[in-house]
Amino acid sequence: MTVVQTLRGNKLALGAAVAALFVIFSSIVVVPESQQAVVLRLGEPVRVINRFRPGVDFGRTGAGVVLRVPLLEEVVRIDKRVLSLEMDSQQVISSDQRRLEVDAYARYRIIDPVKMVRTAGSVERVGDQLQPILTSVLRQELGSNTFASLLTPERGEAMAHIREGLDRQARDYGAQVIDVRIKKADLPPGALESAFAQMRAAREQEATTIRAQGQKNAYLITADAEARAARIYADSFGKDPGFYDFYRAMKSYDATFANPETRGGSTIILSPQNEYLKQFKGN
Structure with missing residues (x-):
């Protein structure tokens, strides 16, 4: 064997070793925990590595070193995180x-x-x-x-x-x-100022409506109470005329003596025997 043949044989062996290493390293794929990978064979998906599966323990996901067929299979990496x-x-x-x-x-x-x-x-x-x-x-x-x-x-x-x-x-x-x-x-x-002005106007209109409704309800309640009071007074007056005289006298006393403004600040002098004061005497 000549030196040339020896060198040629060494080159072939080295080339074969390099090709073998290339095939080996091309066959190895490392898929981290944060990724999932789809293996495509001639463009068609054939398997999934480290696929997202809710509830699966972190250590059982399938991440790590996997093998593929060089040149025939392609690996598409997909982020597994949010x-x-x-x-x-x-x-x-x-x-x-x-x-x-x-x-x-x-x-x-x-x-x-x-x-x-x-x-x-x-x-x-x-x-x-x-x-x-x-x-x-x-x-x-x-x-x-x-x-x-x-x-x-x-x-x-x-x-x-x-x-x-x-x-x-x-x-x-x-x-x-x-x-x-x-x-x-x-x-x-x-546009912010205009929006606030319109919102304020809408709230004021709503407040006005609520107040008007409240006043209406107050008038209805007052009218109903006065009507019921009038019926009670009428029933009482019909059953006891003396009570009616007493009630009418008390109303008159209240209007005359309790509010000095009704008599213009003037002084009233009456005899104890005056008929107007008979209710004070119990007659």
Whole structure:
């Protein structure tokens, strides 16, 4: 064997060793706990590694070193953690025709990686698909609520409806929407003072209506009480004429003596034998 043949044989052996190492390292895939992976064979999903499964213990997820067939199989990595979807600031018109500047965001995760790969291809494209859906659902829901309701506990119910609507469409991409929140819902610059003035006018009108209703009820109650008192007095007077004389005298005394303004500040001098004072004598 010549030196040239020896060198050629060594090169072939070295090349074979390098190829073998390349095949071995290409076959090894490390999937961390924070990721799940879909193995594609000629573009078709064949298995899922470390798939998200609620309730499964952290140490039993299937993460770690796995093998694949080089050149035939491709590994698509998918984040297993909760992801954030930020919505650009949008103008939304509420049911009371208030134009609002709304900033919102959503939290979601991939629960069906195979469906995600088939429909979207990547996590980034899932976010691109969900963003206009979030905007549309948010516009529709907030458009059916008043501006004032967004400042009260009713806002939580509206956000629940938005999350449910977004989640229904996110399932088509293998995703689950966990939560939707509004970071800011403000009136455009210059419209805040007008909104407060209209809200104040509405509350004043409501207060006026309540006061008017209260006065009406007071008049009805007073009239009913006076009518009942009149019936009681009439029954009493009919049963005891002496009581009627006494009652009429007391009313007269009250009008004459109890309020000096009724007699213009003048002094009244009467004899104890005066007929007007007979009730004081018990006659």
